[in-house]
Amino acid sequence: MSWRKDERRAERGYHHGNLKEALLQAALNLISQKGPAGFTFADAARMAGVSPAAPYRHFRDRDELLASIAQRGFEQFESVLTQAWDDGRPDTISAFERVGKAYLGFAREEPAFYSAMFESGVPVDSNPTLMAASERAFAIIRAAAERLAALAPPGMPRPPAMMMALHIWSMSHGVASLFGRGDAARRKLPMSPEDLLEAEVLIYLRGLGFPIDRRAEAAAAEEKPAGPWGRPK
Amino acid sequence: MSWRKDERRAERGYHHGNLKEALLQAALNLISQKGPAGFTFADAARMAGVSPAAPYRHFRDRDELLASIAQRGFEQFESVLTQAWDDGRPDTISAFERVGKAYLGFAREEPAFYSAMFESGVPVDSNPTLMAASERAFAIIRAAAERLAALAPPGMPRPPAMMMALHIWSMSHGVASLFGRGDAARRKLPMSPEDLLEAEVLIYLRGLGFPIDRRAEAAAAEEKPAGPWGRPK
DNA sequence: AGCTCATGTGAACGATCTTTACATGAGCCG
DNA sequence: CGGCTCATGTAAAGATCGTTCACATGAGCT
Numbered sequence: 001m002s003w004r005k006d007e008r009r010a011e012r013g014y015h016h017g018n019l020k021e022a023l024l025q026a027a028l029n030l031i032s033q034k035g036p037a038g039f040t041f042a043d044a045a046r047m048a049g050v051s052p053a054a055p056y057r058h059f060r061d062r063d064e065l066l067a068s069i070a071q072r073g074f075e076q077f078e079s080v081l082t083q084a085w086d087d088g089r090p091d092t093i094s095a096f097e098r099v100g101k102a103y104l105g106f107a108r109e110e111p112a113f114y115s116a117m118f119e120s121g122v123p124v125d126s127n128p129t130l131m132a133a134s135e136r137a138f139a140i141i142r143a144a145a146e147r148l149a150a151l152a153p154p155g156m157p158r159p160p161a162m163m164m165a166l167h168i169w170s171m172s173h174g175v176a177s178l179f180g181r182g183d184a185a186r187r188k189l190p191m192s193p194e195d196l197l198e199a200e201v202l203i204y205l206r207g208l209g210f211p212i213d214r215r216a217e218a219a220a221a222e223e224k225p226a227g228p229w230g231r232p233k
Numbered sequence: 234m235s236w237r238k239d240e241r242r243a244e245r246g247y248h249h250g251n252l253k254e255a256l257l258q259a260a261l262n263l264i265s266q267k268g269p270a271g272f273t274f275a276d277a278a279r280m281a282g283v284s285p286a287a288p289y290r291h292f293r294d295r296d297e298l299l300a301s302i303a304q305r306g307f308e309q310f311e312s313v314l315t316q317a318w319d320d321g322r323p324d325t326i327s328a329f330e331r332v333g334k335a336y337l338g339f340a341r342e343e344p345a346f347y348s349a350m351f352e353s354g355v356p357v358d359s360n361p362t363l364m365a366a367s368e369r370a371f372a373i374i375r376a377a378a379e380r381l382a383a384l385a386p387p388g389m390p391r392p393p394a395m396m397m398a399l400h401i402w403s404m405s406h407g408v409a410s411l412f413g414r415g416d417a418a419r420r421k422l423p424m425s426p427e428d429l430l431e432a433e434v435l436i437y438l439r440g441l442g443f444p445i446d447r448r449a450e451a452a453a454a455e456e457k458p459a460g461p462w463g464r465p466k
Numbered sequence: 467a468g469c470t471c472a473t474g475t476g477a478a479c480g481a482t483c484t485t486t487a488c489a490t491g492a493g494c495c496g
Numbered sequence: 497c498g499g500c501t502c503a504t505g506t507a508a509a510g511a512t513c514g515t516t517c518a519c520a521t522g523a524g525c526t
Contacts, residue, residue, distance in 0.1 A: 016474075035354040037270045042513055051475050053515080058473090062514070118410070119352045121268040125420075138420075162423055166412075167433045171400075174407025177351070179399075187358075187371075190395055200400045204433070207440030249505075275482055284506050289484070291504090 020058040022048040024072065027065055032112035036066065036120035063122065067130055070122050073113030074133035080106050081140040092147050093210075099144055100172060100197050107176035108193075114181075118173065141165045148205070156209035164208070171200050253291040255281040257305065260298055264345035269299065269353040296355065300363055303355050306346030307366035313339050314373040321380050326443075329377055333405060333430050340409035341426075347414075351406065374398045381438070389442035397441070404433050 016022065026047035030039035041062045042052045059065040084102030088095045107114045116122065117134075124134055145165035152158050175197045179189055189196065206212040249255065259280035263272035274295045275285045292298040317335030321328045340347045349355065350367075357367055378398035385391050408430045412422055422429065439445040 019473080037354055040513060041515090052513080053476080053517090054474050056515070121270050160423070163429070163432065166422070166429055167404075167436070170407030170411055170429070170433065171404055172407070173411055174403030174405070177410055178403055178406055189399070190393075196396070196399055196403070199396065200403065200437070203400070203440035204437050205440065207436035207438065207445075212440075252504080273482065274484090285482080286484080286486095286507080287505050295483075 016050055019048060019050060019054060023055055023058060024069060027069055028112045031116060036115045066116055066120055067122050067127055069116040071130050071133050073117045074137045076113060077106055078137040078140060081137060085140055085144050088147050092151055096144055096148060097198060100201055101194055103172040104176055104180055104193050104197060107180040111181050141169050153209055159208050168201060172197060249283055252281060252283060252287060256288055256291060257302060260302055261345045264349060269348045299349055299353050300355050300360055302349040304363050304366050306350045307370045309346060310339055311370040311373060314370060318373055318377050325380050325384055329381060330431060332377055333434055334427055336405040337409055337413055337426050337430060340413040344414050374402050386442055392441050401434060405430060
């Protein structure tokens with residue numbers, strides 16, 4: 001790693017070192033603790049050990065900091081999804097399932113990023129670079145849908161990949177947003193969010209004509225082999 | 234209507250009349266204009282023509298007002314869904330589609346309610362009456378899913394209604410949250426949110442083994458009869 | 467060594483949230 | 497009708513926050 005000089009400037013720095021980074025980290029901590037509305041600019045400054053005015057050297061205002069976090073979130077999101085997709089290896093279907101799990105995993109493990117990206121009221125379309133980052137993340141889902149659509153059985157009409165991608169995205173976001181995070185808006189579920197989403201997507205794909213094994217859903221619904229739909233309760 | 238005396242007290246009241254109501258209305262206006270984060274307690278008071286301290290006679294703090302709005306939102310939501318479902322008349326499928334449209338309609342026409350309910354960070358499970366209202370709203374979807382599940386073709390295994398309900402809900406919320414409102418987080422869509430959701434649900438139901446007419450999706454995807462999947466672009 | 471510019475500080479303003487003591491008037495009871 | 501009481505609203509005040517501006521400081525270049 002590039003320790004030696006980088007670390008000296010980072011830890012102890014001249015004025016502060018990399019305040020920008022420290023502020024982003026502080027904001028992330030605060031958001032994950034108290035939600036995107038509960039984090040204050042002054043708090044982030046305090047947590048970074050600087051005066052309340054210092055952040056204005058790096059962010060025009062509080063919204064720009066939030067937008068920066070959303071931006072970073074989209075980038076990290078894209079990276080996670082890309083890795084999960086792995087260009088469709090070893091096979092399209094299982095890679096696709098991995099993407100779904102990765103989606104939920106990101107929402108759960110990075111709730112601060114996720115809420116900054118989707119629930120903070122940041123106007124995504126007002127910031128071009130933010131918009132672009134969001135597009136790149138969606139492009140992964142879109143690409144996966146494309147490959148999946150190409151796999152449609154010969155007899156079937158090809159579903160439009162864009163529509164598939166939007167459908168999958170809305171399912172994933174719906175599950176993540178309603179049931180994904182441990183804390184807020186939780187509701188007793190008969191199964192894990194991951195299994196819920198997996199079953200949902202599989203049923204959807206079967207509806208498109210893909211030859212999905214029914215046992216996969218059963219396994220997703222619950223490990224209990226009490227019929228193909230899991231426990232009937 | 235019960236004018237006469239009610240109205241005198243409502244309009245002109247003694248101190249203010251029904252400040253509580255006025256505050257809720259003011260908050261709704263403010264939220265629909267500036268989002269749930271952008272509304273301030275003082276602003277609501279000002280809009281109601283009272284001092285900034287007056288609201289505290291009716292709400293412990295800002296969060297309680299928000300929770301009250303969410304509560305009311307869930308009640309109104311339940312009413313809208315109940316009306317749309319109409320106990321499954323004239324037939325289960327079309328009533329089900331109506332519920333989906335009603336869901337999106339509510340999210341679009343009452344963005345203030347919707348965001349207070351789902352995106353304001355109000356801890357739903359901390360307030361029992363709020364939780365109950367939310368449950369009652371979800372119960373409509375659940376009941377519809379139940380009826381739908383009972384309609385499953387004889388040869389098919391019966392899907393668990395609860396799972397169906399959760400799936401439908403996550404689709405609806407996903408579409409509403411990502412594409413539903415005119416303003417925030419919009420993205421260019423090849424079709425309307427309503428059509429997107431309708432196609433999604435229909436494909437899902439077909440995946441469950443329901444004999445869904447493919448042309449319905451085509452119509453949903455777009456009116457253009459350019460093949461069963463709408464325009465291939 | 468000295469200049470310069472990015473970076474951080476301190477003080478200040480207005481707005482907000484919230485509490486506290488005080489005012490007011492509606493409705494009841496005699 | 498007169499007075500009591502309590503819900504309802506006000507005024508004032510403290511704490512915090514977002515934001516700005518004049519000023520300080522020191523890193524890096526020449």
